[in-house]
Amino acid sequence: MRSILRIFRQAAVSSALLLSLAACASTDQLHFSGKEYALYKTLNPAALLIATPDGEPLFADHADQPLIPASTTKLITALLALRHWGEDYRFYTDFSVRLSPGDAAPVLQISAYGDPFLVSEEMALLAGNLATRLRAQGIKRLSQIQLVNQWFETDIRLPGTGESLNPYDAVNGAFAVNFNSIKLRKDAGGWSSAEEQTPMTATSKRIAEQSGLTLKVGQSERINIGKDDMLNRQYAAEILIAFLQREGVEVEHAELQSTPLSGHDGAPEILRYRHYNSRTLAEVIRPMMKYSTNFIANQIALNLSADLYGAPASAAKLQKLYAEQLPSIFGWKRNDVHFLDGAGLSRDNSISALQLMAVLQAFEPWRHLLPEVEEGVYAKSGSLIGVSTLAGYLHHHQQWLPFVFLSNQRVPYHFRNRLAKSLKAQLPREFILSQQ
Known part of the structure; x- marks a missing residue:
């Protein structure tokens, strides 16, 4: 008061x-x-x-x-x-695991609400909490991941965003990891993550190769991951998948399905988890x-x-x-x-x-x-x-x-x-x- x-x-x-x-x-x-x-x-x-x-x-x-x-x-x-x-407010992201038809592994559904601070450390914490709940239900494998809500309009363009590699120009999205940026290191054989806490994924490599970034071997630089909203969401999903795998949970299909909740809303829900960010507003x-x-x-x-x-x-x-x-x-x-x-x-x-x-x-x-x-x-x-x-x-x-x-x-x-x-x-x- x-x-x-x-x-x-x-x-x-x-x-x-x-x-x-x-x-x-x-x-x-x-x-x-x-x-x-x-x-x-x-x-x-x-x-x-x-x-x-x-x-x-x-x-x-x-x-x-x-x-x-x-x-x-x-x-x-x-x-x-x-x-x-x-x-003291905390941003959050919702997860729902639902049964799939037949003998297929369950589906992980994400309702993302624009958490601005889903950094790698937070994703690792999130994945650990989610994996603990999955193991309690005897679930060690998921068939796929779906993004089932639309909290932000697709391909939002605000002034000054998306026009350079500068991380300060990153575009926004409802499901975004590491401020829609990535820190890359140039190696003799290609590219790797310049952050120990951030896994290098297939989409990470694709972003690096398509960025036009020119570095000498051993050099590193942070860039934004571009203005392709679908690619940005896929990058976030792959970071989550990498951390789930570290926790012993496999995801069969890495490609994120971005569709409004429809196909599985009638399927039985096995568990629900709301992850509140560890940081307050x-x-x-x-x-x-x-x-x-x-x-x-x-x-x-x-x-x-x-x-x-x-x-x-x-x-x-x-x-x-x-x-x-x-x-x-x-x-x-x-x-x-x-x-x-x-x-x-x-x-x-x-x-x-x-x-x-x-x-x-x-x-x-x-x-x-x-x-x-x-x-x-x-x-x-x-x-x-x-x-x-x-x-x-x-x-x-x-x-x-x-x-x-x-x-x-x-x-x-x-x-x-x-x-x-x-x-x-x-x-x-x-x-x-x-x-x-």
């Missing part, structure tokens, strides 16, 4: 912040100097905003100008998820913030859209999520902000520093999920060509001051971090203490 009340208080503070900033946008209670601030003043378009923990504006420059937020979009995606599910969001994993952010956003608007998730429902939920939470007009993805890859995303500050006010209960990018600076950064952003909290004399920096102009490497560090160093102790 306390956490719920705190969320409502944060929403109220956010509304007060908007009114306060609108009333005194040209009045700064802080004054800055130094080479980083001098460079900031040359940027156009750019915005800078700092407030007290209670939302009192301390410094506002172009705070109401809509700008491209890049990966600070992940703050918004995380906020929507944490409000909807809570930080908070434990998924923390590395997403630290490593800026686009796949996780978009996967969370698509899950939210399916949960709120019905499956299958789609790009259109994802856009509806931001267009409807943000005005509902913050009282904004529907067209005040614009988002086409949940990771910040789209250059058509737009939000003002003032609005992003409202997001930070609401995100305050979960600020511990942000990385410390400089001493006393806990924030999410964002980068696109010609875009540099940073938003989070300055920890100053035991107080947490939310701040936003947005620049839609090219800046020097790490400039945003140096700017935040410089601004924090110039905050007057006397002024901050007077706010208590």
Whole structure:
């Protein structure tokens, strides 16, 4: 109950912040100097905003100008998820084992719900739990694996995904392993997995051979596994099969059958298992913030859209999520902000520093999920060509001051971090203490 009340208080503070900033946008209670601030003043378009923990504006420059937020979009995606599910929520995948006609081995059916963190270690844990239940039923062999639900639309394409080998450009899917990426090592005789915990499968080899990746013998590199949704699901199925085999369970036919539940829904069910990810939502969001994993952010956003608007998730429902939920939470007009993805890859995303500050006010209960990018600076950064952003909290004399920096102009490497560090160093102790 306390956490719920705190969320409502944060929403109220956010509304007060908007009114306060609108009333005194040209009045700064802080004054800055130094080479980083001098460079900031040359940027156009750019915005800078700092407030007290209670939302009192301390410094506002172009705070109401809509700008491209890049990966600070992940703050918004995380906020929507944490409000909807809570930080202890766990993503899950359902498994059902059904009898086959005649003497054929049973069929394993999967209902996948877009778990964003099905990494190899999680798949090994999942397979172990499933194998234990199968052995208890005397089952050591399965005839095939079927994907029987459609939580995501097939071949979803979000901005910035699927157009390169970069793992940060991986496409999304309801049944995806290792963030739809694979780390490959070039050997004298071909390709192998560069991760001890990840098996090399037939589809892994096919992906490697078709990738066009050129490495010297002994070198390794992580790539995304491409934009073929069927191939991606097959890769996930083969990883599961490899771990089941290690547990003593054989699968006769490795090819994944992706069909809506129909052929076996009348067949007797032998067992049912729901695997909850070992990581909570908070434990998924923390590395997403630290490593800026686009796949996780978009996967969370698509899950939210399916949960709120019905499956299958789609790009259109994802856009509806931001267009409807943000005005509902913050009282904004529907067209005040614009988002086409949940990771910040789209250059058509737009939000003002003032609005992003409202997001930070609401995100305050979960600020511990942000990385410390400089001493006393806990924030999410964002980068696109010609875009540099940073938003989070300055920890100053035991107080947490939310701040936003947005620049839609090219800046020097790490400039945003140096700017935040410089601004924090110039905050007057006397002024901050007077706010208590």
